Each structure stands twice: as structure tokens, then as C-alpha cells.
Amino acid sequence: xxxxxxxxxxxxxxxxxxxxxxxxxxxxxxxxxxxxxxxxxxxxxxxxxxxxxxxxxxxxxxxxxxxxxxxxxxxxxxxxxxxxxxxxxxxxxxxxxxxxxxxxxxxxxxxxxxxxxxxxxxxxxxxxxxxxxxxxxxxxxxxxxxxxxxxxxxxxxxxxxxxxxxxxxxxxxxxxxxxxxxxxxxxxxxxxxxxxxxxxxxxxxxxxxxxxxxxxxxxxxxxxxxxxxxxxxxxxxxxxxxxxxxxxxxxxxxxxxxxxxxxxxxxxxxxxxxxxxxxxxxxxxxxxxxxxxxxxxxxxxxxxxxxxxxxxxxxxxxxxxxxxxxxxxxxxxxxxxxxxxxxxxxxxxxxxxxxxxxxxxxxxxxxxxxxxxxxxxxxxxxxxxxxxxxxxxxxxxxxxxxxxxxxxxxxxxxxxxxxxxxxxxxxxxx
Amino acid sequence: xxxxxxxxxxxxxxxxxxxxxxxxxxxxxxxxxxxxxxxxxxxxxxxxxxxxxxxxxxxxxxxxxxxxxxxxxxxxxxxxxxxxxxxxxxxxxxxxxxxxxxxxxxxxxxxxxxxxxxxxxxxxxxxxxxxxxxxxxxxxxxxxxxxxxxxxxxxxxxxxxxxxxxxxxxxxxxxxxxxxxxxxxxxxxxxxxxxxxxxxxxxxxxxxxxxxxxxxxxxxxxxxxxxxxxxxxxxxxxxxxxxxxxxxxxxxxxxxxxxxxxxxxxxxxxxxxxxxxxxxxxxxxxxxxxxxxxxxxxxxxxxxxxxxxxxxxxxxxxxxxxxxxxxxxxxxxxxxxxxxxxxxxxxxxxxxxxxxxxxxxxxxxxxxxxxxxxxxxxxxxxxxxxxxxxxxxxxxxxxxxxxxxxxxxxxxxxxxxxxxxxxxxxxxxx
Numbered sequence: 053x054x055x056x057x058x059x060x061x062x063x064x065x066x067x068x069x070x071x072x073x074x075x076x077x078x079x080x081x082x083x084x085x086x087x088x089x090x091x092x093x094x095x096x097x098x099x100x101x102x103x104x105x106x107x108x109x110x111x112x113x114x115x116x117x118x119x120x121x122x123x124x125x126x127x128x129x130x131x132x133x134x135x136x137x138x139x140x141x142x143x144x145x146x147x148x149x150x151x152x153x154x155x156x157x158x159x160x161x162x163x164x165x166x167x168x169x170x171x172x173x174x175x176x177x178x179x180x181x182x183x184x185x186x187x188x189x190x191x192x193x194x195x196x197x198x199x200x201x202x203x204x205x206x207x208x209x210x211x212x213x214x215x216x217x218x219x220x221x222x223x224x225x226x227x228x229x230x231x232x233x234x235x236x237x238x239x240x241x242x243x244x245x246x247x248x249x250x251x252x253x254x255x256x257x258x259x260x261x262x263x264x265x266x267x268x269x270x271x272x273x274x275x276x277x278x279x280x281x282x283x284x285x286x287x288x289x290x291x292x293x294x295x296x297x298x299x300x301x302x303x304x305x306x307x308x309x310x311x312x313x314x315x316x317x318x319x320x321x322x323x324x325x326x327x328x329x330x331x332x333x334x335x336x337x338x339x340x341x342x343x344x345x346x347x348x349x350x351x352x353x354x355x356x357x358x359x360x361x362x363x364x365x366x367x368x369x370x371x372x373x374x375x376x377x378x379x380x381x382x383x384x385x386x387x388x389x390x391x392x393x394x395x396x397x398x399x400x401x402x403x404x405x406x407x408x409x410x411x412x413x414x415x416x417x418x419x420x421x422x423x424x425x426x427x428x429x430x431x432x433x434x435x436x437x438x439x440x441x442x443x444x445x446x447x448x449x450x451x452x453x454x455x456x457x458x459x460x461x462x463x464x465x466x467x468x469x470x471x472x473x474x475x476x477x478x479x480x481x482x
Numbered sequence: 483x484x485x486x487x488x489x490x491x492x493x494x495x496x497x498x499x500x501x502x503x504x505x506x507x508x509x510x511x512x513x514x515x516x517x518x519x520x521x522x523x524x525x526x527x528x529x530x531x532x533x534x535x536x537x538x539x540x541x542x543x544x545x546x547x548x549x550x551x552x553x554x555x556x557x558x559x560x561x562x563x564x565x566x567x568x569x570x571x572x573x574x575x576x577x578x579x580x581x582x583x584x585x586x587x588x589x590x591x592x593x594x595x596x597x598x599x600x601x602x603x604x605x606x607x608x609x610x611x612x613x614x615x616x617x618x619x620x621x622x623x624x625x626x627x628x629x630x631x632x633x634x635x636x637x638x639x640x641x642x643x644x645x646x647x648x649x650x651x652x653x654x655x656x657x658x659x660x661x662x663x664x665x666x667x668x669x670x671x672x673x674x675x676x677x678x679x680x681x682x683x684x685x686x687x688x689x690x691x692x693x694x695x696x697x698x699x700x701x702x703x704x705x706x707x708x709x710x711x712x713x714x715x716x717x718x719x720x721x722x723x724x725x726x727x728x729x730x731x732x733x734x735x736x737x738x739x740x741x742x743x744x745x746x747x748x749x750x751x752x753x754x755x756x757x758x759x760x761x762x763x764x765x766x767x768x769x770x771x772x773x774x775x776x777x778x779x780x781x782x783x784x785x786x787x788x789x790x791x792x793x794x795x796x797x798x799x800x801x802x803x804x805x806x807x808x809x810x811x812x813x814x815x816x817x818x819x820x821x822x823x824x825x826x827x828x829x830x831x832x833x834x835x836x837x838x839x840x841x842x843x844x845x846x847x848x849x850x851x852x853x854x855x856x857x858x859x860x861x862x863x864x865x866x867x868x869x870x871x872x873x874x875x876x877x878x879x880x881x882x883x884x885x886x887x888x889x890x891x892x893x894x895x896x897x898x899x900x901x902x903x904x905x906x907x908x909x910x911x912x
Contacts, residue, residue, distance in 0.1 A: 073631070073770060083698075083808055084630045182628075188771045190628025197627075197801075198612075198620025200514045201503070201791020268513075323777060326756050340503060341618045341788035344778030347753060354770035361631020361770075371627075371801035378513055 062131030178372030188355030608802030618785030
């Protein structure tokens with residue numbers, strides 16, 4: 053069989069590692085692919101950088117778009133990134149020219165996935181993005197093929213290693229967000245401009261993609277509810293632990309509900325709660341499977357290039373499938389599914405109150421009027437006249453109801469800071 | 483596209499659930515498959531049993547082999563089981579007749595996988611067995627496709643839910659193996675004849691299959707080293723815990739080494755150590771991925787039928803691939819890879835010794851003569867003249883060296899029972 057001819061646009065951490073793998077492991081990858089894989093052209097910022105492989109047999113292009121115009125290229129690997137701009141233009145042009153596209157660009161797929169999948173269909177090409185979600189974990193393949201026979205009811209994931217590292221470190225050291233972030237930046241676990249990570253945007257891109265595949269809907273990033281980790285206080289980790297929970301940034305998607313990226317409390321005994329540091333994890337719930345969780349490295353050149361290589365091998369075997377597991381015409385608009393209020397959930401609530409007679413009665417009175425029942429309550433120490441923490445967990449309640457109650461509490465003279473509330477994620481909830 | 487026509491041989495827990503899914507979820511499964519799935523014929527022990535779906539449109543065969551002779555059948559789902567007999571005859575006949583075969587029969591694939599894969603190749607058929615390994619976890623697909631671009635260096639798995647349930651319960655209750663097994667049998671977690679499970683045979687079938695795919699070798703059950711859990715004593719759990727470990731039955735395979743199914747000690751912080759109860763888990767190590775672990779239900783009708791449905795959908799999309807990820811002619815004989823002594827490992831050792839002067843000197847003297855160095859040591863209580871436990875962990879040593887040392891210790895007059903030794907599994911070892 054003729055070699056599969058590959059071009060790579062972008063030779064950063066991942067693109068460079070993919071190129072090195074292709075150049076240094078030709079025999080093994082040809083065996084896995086059933087044919088030779090040949091890197092014929094690349095484009096990147098600097099032609100002169102030493103990237104650890106020989107450019108002798110590889111053509112260089114200053115303009116990445118030119119890769120899509122080469123007659124001898126079968127597959128374009130888009131490693132430029134960004135939800136708009138060159139990456140999108142290259143992908144569109146490549147698909148229109150009948151070339152398969154592999155991309156790690158979660159922003160592009162979350163924003164333009166349906167349009168690009170249509171282009172791929174129209175031009176009989178594969179559009180693959182295993183590397184866009186959860187790095188080395190084969191989450192896309194697991195969902196789209198491995199669990200294809202299931203009626204999926206929920207996806208829950210730890211989808212950003214930077215956030216998980218920061219939260220794990222805050223819990224272990226008791227340090228505040230800002231200090232841990234600064235350390236993470238020094239260690240290279242967080243970007244100098246960290247907002248894509250710590251504001252939950254990167255993770256929400258991935259959740260949007262997983263939800264689209266799981267529930268047969270067009271990826272719709274705008275529909276997601278996104279919260280990051282900037283507001284998490286060190287003090288909450290200890291209270292959560294005392295109550296049997298751990299705080300994580302978790303993405304949750306279910307049919308007919310807004311995909312949510314949120315800090316929440318996970319039971320310490322749950323598999324997700326045990327995923328610490330820079331690891332990612334995706335838990336898949338459905339019938340008849342029940343649930344399966346996959347845990348692995350969510351970033352880095354090695355892990356992510358493994359996902360790219362898997363996509364290349366699928367194309368070599370002509371088994372790339374449909375980007376979202378079904379024809380685009382059969383994907384529903386997420387707007388048709390979304391709009392329902394989120395399911396009732398139990399919540400963790402922390403108030404900072406002046407330790408004086410009557411506070412507890414005022415707070416519990418508000419909860420009672422809103423028909424929110426308390427599961428457990430921790431009153432921190434005794435310090436008459438000082439500000440202390442009052443921590444509660446509630447039974448299942450509507451988020452809107454809780455918000456109303458918290459607003460009332462915030463206006464009590466004894467309540468000295470904005471109340472903190474986080475949902476409690478139950479492995480049983482569906 | 484024409485419907486994919488399916489016959490099922492064996493309507494037990496899994497086969498029956500597959501049939502119900504096919505009958506009750508036709509629309510959703512057709513969407514996932516890109517074509518209708520039609521159950522046209524079945525064979526089982528009793529034609530009269532009510533299995534929760536209508537037999538009106540389904541032909542019954544008393545003899546399963548007859549399913550392979552039907553012109554209208556595209557796929558045979560073999561759910562009879564057994565490494566020899568009807569299951570193997572049916573599979574051979576079906577493949578020779580050009581029919582795809584899906585099987586949950588781990589014994590058959592572990593014993594006859596290479597021969598059957600050759601038949602599938604010769605007759606241009608798919609032979610798929612996702613359901614044979616780790617139930618609902620898509621372990622075969624993950625290894626064969628999701629991680630296909632990796633140079634795999636190790637597979638480690640908890641591959642038998644019955645054993646894991648028994649070990650978890652022994653640790654939690656402090657009860658002995660026999661008592662916990664009896665309870666598990668009453669609860670339906672263990673068979674009346676438990677030896678396939680508790681002697682490690684079922685798990686070794688699965689490990690044999692995973693090793694074949696991971697390292698490109700012919701499945702060779704006879705080559706595996708297999709130890710079960712009958713000899714684990716309740717007392718070892720507490721010592722292991724005190725040392726920071728948990729006892730699990732773990733299957734480990736690496737290139738050029740005998741696949742081993744063994745009770746071993748896992749660091750409490752490792753992902754595998756956190757997999758409790760009836761769950762299964764498979765951890766995949768390779769380059770460039772690093773490692774990924776998948777955890778899920780290893781048995782049961784629901785979980786296992788999910789794997790069968792995934793195989794059906796792959797066949798419907800004509801993407802079933804090669805049984806072991808490469809042509810049979812390119813699979814090496816495991817005998818070519820095996821034969822090397824297992825890598826040096828650290829060990830846990832427990833001796834029951836009379837608490838009298840000189841014992842420790844005798845034991846450590848033997849270790850010193852064999853150049854085995856001690857990492858940590860626990861001497862249980864003080865009970866002069868009584869028998870007490872002497873627990874050690876060693877640094878890495880050859881298993882054969884340790885065995886010689888233990889034989890010498892066993893002959894000491896102060897050593898009152900056969901020494902217990904288990905390897906310590908390090909996530910770092912390669």
C-alpha cells in the first residue's frame with residue numbers, strides 16, 4: 053500500500069513531538085498503520101530551530117495554508133491552535149481540498165465543530181481530534197466507538213491539569229490560590245497568562261466536545277456554563293475534607309442540561325476525587341455500561357502526541373469514522389436540548405458570620421422559608437463577637453432557590469462576606 | 483444500507499442482555515451503526531425460557547453450529563464459553579463460512595487466538611472480543627487503536643472482580659479467605675466452583691490477550707505464570723497497610739517477560755491500589771503516552787453487553803480491524819520473547835518465628851549471604867517464646883535469589899511456618 057503522506061502545521065511541544073515520533077519510529081508506526089507514514093512538509097514559526105529530527109527529506113513552508121494546496125499531502129496535522137485565524141482557515145482549506153485533518157485545537161472544534169464536520173462529510177475526509185480532549189486519554193474514541201452502544205446519561209471530567217494541580221496543591225499546603233498559581237507558573241504548570249486554564253475555558257472547550265459526541269448534539273461552546281477556580285478559598289478544602297469531600301473543578305454534561313464547568317465537592321471515596329495533580333480524568337455514564345473512568349496525562353508533548361498518532365493510524369486504516377459519531381444532519385442543535393434548569397443538587401455552603409446569639413436562628417430560618425433542608429452543619433469554634441465560619445451541606449435543592457436564600461443571608465447584618473456555595477457531586481445522581 | 487444480520491449463540495446473562503438491547507433499542511443502535519441491526523436467529527439451552535424479548539421474528543436453533551450455516555447471517559455472537567468444544571467449533575465454522583464473529587470467550591482467545599485470527603484473515607472476516615477482557619472497559623480498543631502509536635512497555639491489570647472483591651473484603655473485615663469466599667458465593671459474586679476465578683485462571687486468560695495485542699505476540703496461555711489468592715492470609719493486609727501498601731491480584735505483562743498473574747503489594751497512592759470491590763482496571767504503559775488507566779465494571783450483563791454492542795457497531799461500520807492489531811504472520815511467538823528471568827523486584831516477606839534471642843541475626847545473616855538488602859522491618863510485639871510475625875520489605879532482588887534465601891530460612895528451627903513472599907509492584911518499574 054502507498055505511504056500515507058503527512059504535513060504538520062505548527063512544531064511546538066506537541067507538533068514537534070509528533071514529527072520526532074514519525075521520523076524516529078518509522079518501522080514500528082508502519083507496522084501499526086499497515087503502511088508507511090511519510091512526513092513530507094511542515095510549517096512553523098522558525099525554520100532554523102533544531103527540533104531533533106532531520107529536515108533533509110521534508111519541505112518547509114512559511115505559510116501554513118500552503119500545506120493544504122500540496123497535491124502530495126493526504127493528512128494535515130493542525131497544531132497552530134486558536135478558535136479563529138490561520139488554524140481555522142487551514143482546516144477549511146484542507147478539507148475542501150480533500151485532505152484529512154487531525155487537530156489538537158479544542159477551541160476550534162468547540163466553536164466550529166459542526167461546520168468543519170460538514171465540510172469533512174462533503175469532501176469525504178476524516179476530521180479527527182483525539183488530542184483535543186484530555187491529552188493522552190483516548191476519550192474521544194472511548195465515547196465515539198468504545199461505548200457507542202450505550203445510551204449516555206452523563207459525562208463528568210477533570211479536564212484541565214493546571215486547575216487540578218492548583219486545587220490539589222491548595223488542599224495539601226493550605227496556601228491561597230494566588231500563591232499556588234505563582235508557584236505553578238514558576239514550575240511551568242501554568243501559563244504566564246493563565247485565564248484560559250484557571251477560568252475554566254480550556255476545560256469547557258473539552259466538555260463541549262465530549263457532550264456533542266455523547267448526546268449527539270452540535271458542539272455549542274456558547275451554551276456552556278463556565279466557572280473557574282479563582283474564587284476557591286483555602287479554608288474550604290479543610291471544611292470539605294471534614295465533611296468527607298474534596299474540591300475539584302469538574303465538567304458535567306447530561307442530556308437536556310446546560311454543560312457546566314464548576315468547582316464542586318466530590319465524595320472522597322469517588323474515583324474522580326482520587327485524581328490529583330496534573331492528571332485528567334473522564335467518567336462516562338450510560339446504559340447498559342453503568343460507568344467507566346479513564347485517568348491519564350491531560351497535557352504534554354508525549355501524551356498528546358500519542359493521541360495524534362492514534363488518529364494518524366486510524367486514517368491509515370481508513371477507519372476514522374464521523375467526527376461526532378453520526379452524520380452532522382442527525383446532530384441536534386444544543387439549543388433544542390438546553391434550557392431546562394439544572395437538576396436539583398445538594399450544596400456546600402459557607403458563611404462568615406459574627407459569633408453572636410441569634411445568627412444560627414436567622415440563617416436556618418431563611419433556609420426553612422425556602423424549604424431547603426440541612427444535611428449537616430459545622431460551627432467553627434467559639435469566639436463571641438468575632439467572625440467565624442458557618443458551614444452547611446444541604447439536601448438536594450434547586451440552584452435558583454439556593455441563590456435566593458443566599459442573597460437573603462448576605463443581607464443579614466451578622467453575615468460578613470459573600471456566602472460561598474458549591475454543588476456536591478454525587479456519583480449516584482443521573 | 484442493508485441491515486446487519488446477527489445471530490446469538492448462548493442466551494445467558496450476557497447473551498440475553500445483548501439480545502434485549504438489540505430488540506429494545508433498535509432506533510438508537512441503528513443511528514450509532516449507520517444501519518439497522520437485525521437479530522435473526524438464536525440458539526440456547528432452553529427454547530421456552532422467557533428472556534424479556536419477543537421471539538416472534540427470531541429463528542430458534544437447537545444446535546448452535548447451525549447458526550454458522552445460515553446464508554442470511556452476517557455476524558455470529560458466540561456466548562457459549564469454554565476453551566474447547568462447541569464454542570470453538572462454532573467460531574471456526576462461522577469464520578470459514580465468511581461470517582464475522584464476536585465473542586466474550588477469553589479462554590478460547592487465550593488458547594486459540596492466533597489460529598482463529600488466521601481463519602478470520604483467510605476469510606476476510608472480523609474476529610472481535612472486546613467483551614472477553616475487563617467487561618465493560620474498552621480495554622482491547624484502547625490498546626489496539628487508542629494507544630496504537632505507542633511502544634508499549636507494560637500492562638498491569640486488576641482483571642478479576644471476584645478476586646478483587648474477596649481481597650477488598652478481607653482487608654476491610656480482617657476475615658480469612660475461606661469465610662469471605664463463602665460470603666461472596668452467597669452474594670453471587672463468586673461461582674459455586676470458584677477455581678477459575680480464585681486461582682487466577684480467568685484473569686490470566688485476559689492478561690494473555692492483552693499481552694498479545696500490546697507486544698505483538700501470539701496469545702499463549704501456557705506461557706503465563708499464574709498464582710491465585712487462596713494463600714493470602716488476613717494478617718498480611720494489616721502489615722502491608724502499615725508499610726504503605728495494599729494487596730491485590732495483579733496481572734503484569736512486559737515485552738520479553740513471562741506474563742505473571744500474582745498477588746502483590748501496591749503503593750496505597752497508586753491508582754491501581756484504589757480500585758476496590760468488583761471493579762476491574764487496566765493500566766497501560768508506553769512511550770510516548772506515559773501511562774493511562776481505565777477503571778470500570780469487569781463483569782455483569784449490562785457492562786459486558788456494552789462491549790459486545792461496540793463490536794457490533796464496529797462491524798456495521800466496517801472498521802473491525804485485525805484481532806491482534808497486526809497480521810498474524812507478523813505476530814511473534816511468545817516463546818521467542820519469553821524465557822528471560824523476571825526483572826528484579828522488591829519483595830514483602832513475612833516469617834512466623836519463635837520470639838527468642840538470635841532469630842533476627844539468623845534471618846538477616848541469610849539475607850546478607852544472598853546479597854538481599856532490607857528496606858524496612860517490622861517485629862510484631864514482644865512475646866518471648868511465642869510465635870510472632872517478622873515482616874520485611876527488601877530492595878530489588880531476583881526472585882530466584884529470594885526463593886533460595888527463603889528456603890534456607892524455612893529450615894531454621896525458629897521459623898515455624900512456610901515463609902510468605904509477595905512482590906512489591908512499583909509504578910515506576912519498567
